[in-house]
Amino acid sequence: MRTEHDFDEFVRARWTATARLAYALTLDHQKAEDLAQDAFTKLWFHWRKLQNGNPEAYLRRIVASSFLSGRRRRWLGERPTDAPPETVVDPDTAQVDERLALRQAMARLSPRQRAAVYLRYAEDLSERTVAEVLGCSVGAVKQHTRRGLEALRADITFATPDELADLTERGIS
Amino acid sequence: MTDDLSTNRLPEDLGAKLAVLTDERPEPADPAAPIRLRIKRRQVRRRTTAAAVCAAAATAAVVVASSVLGSIRSAEPGVATPSTSPVPKMVSTHADFRYTPLPKPWSDKPAFTTQPDSLRYAPAFYVARGSIPNESWAVASYYSSGCLVVTDEGPAKAFGGTKDCFYENWQPDQRAQYRTIPAVVPNLSSPLHLTMVMGAVSAEARTVRITAGGKTYSTDAIGTPNSSRFRFFALVVDAAESEITAVTPLTATGQPAPSPS
Numbered sequence A: 001m002r003t004e005h006d007f008d009e010f011v012r013a014r015w016t017a018t019a020r021l022a023y024a025l026t027l028d029h030q031k032a033e034d035l036a037q038d039a040f041t042k043l044w045f046h047w048r049k050l051q052n053g054n055p056e057a058y059l060r061r062i063v064a065s066s067f068l069s070g071r072r073r074r075w076l077g078e079r080p081t082d083a084p085p086e087t088v089v090d091p092d093t094a095q096v097d098e099r100l101a102l103r104q105a106m107a108r109l110s111p112r113q114r115a116a117v118y119l120r121y122a123e124d125l126s127e128r129t130v131a132e133v134l135g136c137s138v139g140a141v142k143q144h145t146r147r148g149l150e151a152l153r154a155d156i157t158f159a160t161p162d163e164l165a166d167l168t169e170r171g172i173s
Numbered sequence B: 001m002t003d004d005l006s007t008n009r010l011p012e013d014l015g016a017k018l019a020v021l022t023d024e025r026p027e028p029a030d031p032a033a034p035i036r037l038r039i040k041r042r043q044v045r046r047r048t049t050a051a052a053v054c055a056a057a058a059t060a061a062v063v064v065a066s067s068v069l070g071s072i073r074s075a076e077p078g079v080a081t082p083s084t085s086p087v088p089k090m091v092s093t094h095a096d097f098r099y100t101p102l103p104k105p106w107s108d109k110p111a112f113t114t115q116p117d118s119l120r121y122a123p124a125f126y127v128a129r130g131s132i133p134n135e136s137w138a139v140a141s142y143y144s145s146g147c148l149v150v151t152d153e154g155p156a157k158a159f160g161g162t163k164d165c166f167y168e169n170w171q172p173d174q175r176a177q178y179r180t181i182p183a184v185v186p187n188l189s190s191p192l193h194l195t196m197v198m199g200a201v202s203a204e205a206r207t208v209r210i211t212a213g214g215k216t217y218s219t220d221a222i223g224t225p226n227s228s229r230f231r232f233f234a235l236v237v238d239a240a241e242s243e244i245t246a247v248t249p250l251t252a253t254g255q256p257a258p259s260p261s
Helices: A002-026 A029-044 A055-070 A094-107 A111-121 A127-134 A138-154 A161-169 B014-021 B032-074
Strands: B092-094 B097-099 B125-132 B135-142 B147-150 B163-165 B176-182 B195-202 B207-212 B215-220 B222-224 B227-237 B244-250
Touching: A002 A029, A002 A055, A002 A111, A002 B014, A002 B032, A029 A055, A029 B032, A029 B135, A055 A111, A055 A127, A094 A138, A094 B014, A111 A127, A111 A138, A111 B014, A127 A138, B125 B222, B125 B227, B135 B195, B135 B227, B147 B195, B176 B244, B195 B207, B195 B244, B207 B227, B215 B227
Parallel strands: none
Antiparallel strands: B092 B097, B125 B135, B135 B147, B147 B163, B176 B195, B195 B227, B207 B215, B207 B244, B222 B227
């Protein structure tokens, strides 16, 4: 019972960070919640041996590997044959605008690039730790991060004021 | 950031922006509760799988033994060989009830919601998930055979918590029973013309073709542990309710599926 209690406390303590990571990877609230719950569930079956180690690191690795392996499986859900409608956003909600723009920018990254960028810059993990989480080399992490940032830099959301002026002059923005 | 990337002009507030991105999420009242339930279900499934493997091994042993005995007996003149009895249909258990899996498309993925009283639908299983502007939605079948519910997890409010059942009032030649739910999203600068179509078709169906607003949509007919008679479907179409003109279940060969027996 003590073990279960400890695990439940761990879930409550780490839920928000884990759900954030899952959302940054999936960019979908429901898939993120599902991924986070699934990761905690898998963690439970290794809890006894991890309890005195570093369960946070193992949890991150489960989330990342479940996400990356899940991308290779076919989803049996909605499959419309027509293009979805344009996104409708209330023009007054600037924060929603920013969130949607960033979400779209992140969606353009590959899954590994997205994971590497989020773990490096949102969770502030070292390249070595990110490599352990993603199960790849430090060099691969550098490459994913560099390419991810290049793609994000190209996005107008992250342009500097000078670049915005330049884009405006060229009629791009 | 001690690597060479820091020498490039990075978005200085990338960390803050990523925090904003992941900020707006529904927080469950107690995240440990649904995880505890998942763990219990997985433990049950593990035990069930172990029991099924043992049962299968025992059955195989009996079949092999009987066939060996039969071959010995058939070698004796005038002794008839007993025919091998068919292997019993595999029936799995899930949580507290039994079900027979249908051929794919199949979903036994338990559906959860973030509300404290959400488990009143359990056991529920995802049928389909998708998104509309600013929202995600999910539809699950739940314990009462032939019923669907739009789950209340996540921020999906456009379709409410609509639920409906499709297990009665079938006409002899009726191929599909469905419900349409128009999306209602307040405070949008322009109205949405999106409609959810969710319903049930016979177990013989594999896909469902929907014609709406002059366009044709296709989605899987999903079998779930809740019913061996029906498969379920849910889809959001870019059309008003009145523009939905046909809902046709199709078999694996592309022929119209029959009415549920």
